[in-house]
Amino acid sequence: MGICFSKHAQAPGTSGLLVGSLAALGIEGRKVYGSGGVMMRKLANVDLRQDEYIVSAYSKTSAGFWVLDGTPTRVPQESLADELGAVISHALSQSREGIDVPGRDVKPAQPLLNLFGLPSYAAYARGTRSVGVYVEPSGEGESVEITPKRNEGSRRGFTPIEDAMRTFTYDSPLQLGIEVIKALDKAI
Numbered sequence: 001m002g003i004c005f006s007k008h009a010q011a012p013g014t015s016g017l018l019v020g021s022l023a024a025l026g027i028e029g030r031k032v033y034g035s036g037g038v039m040m041r042k043l044a045n046v047d048l049r050q051d052e053y054i055v056s057a058y059s060k061t062s063a064g065f066w067v068l069d070g071t072p073t074r075v076p077q078e079s080l081a082d083e084l085g086a087v088i089s090h091a092l093s094q095s096r097e098g099i100d101v102p103g104r105d106v107k108p109a110q111p112l113l114n115l116f117g118l119p120s121y122a123a124y125a126r127g128t129r130s131v132g133v134y135v136e137p138s139g140e141g142e143s144v145e146i147t148p149k150r151n152e153g154s155r156r157g158f159t160p161i162e163d164a165m166r167t168f169t170y171d172s173p174l175q176l177g178i179e180v181i182k183a184l185d186k187a188i
Contacts, residue, residue: 042095092135129148129188148183161188
């Protein structure tokens with residue numbers, strides 16, 4: 001499959017929706033807290049494939065693993081960094097926790113494959129570079145962790161390049177877009 005991610009640590013009782021700053025998309029920025037007043041963690045993925053950024057939201061299942069959630073967004077590679085950052089922020093706003101575990105017959109990558117008219121995830125992954133964008137609430141705002149990935153083919157999928165990970169406090173869509181573009185240069 002290659003489209004699921006391993007577990008990240010989760011604080012008890014976290015659920016809800018965190019909406020980032022999306023002024024560039026005409027969406028009012030706000031933060032929504034989960035049960036117990038705890039802001040939740042978010043995950044998006046940005047792939048660079050054939051001169052396009054593919055931005056995908058991932059949601060955490062009740063079993064604790066991340067799956068593709070919804071249809072990814074295609075962004076031309078020549079787009080400005082703040083435009084890319086706004087699309088990533090929007091994808092993060094769509095990330096949820098506590099969704100149902102997909103059934104055995106569900107193909108988590110299907111929305112991605114449908115977007116490109118591809119028969120398999122292996123066909124999608126060929127020649128693709130990938131970066132994970134993980135957001136976690138912190139005392140000073142939102143801590144963003146951007147991790148370039150190694151493309152290990154259809155069997156192993158994309159694996160994190162831990163020593164290339166970068167963490168910073170979220171400031172703006174421009175900053176987010178710039179950091180993701182830099183991380184994609186480190187993805188292999």
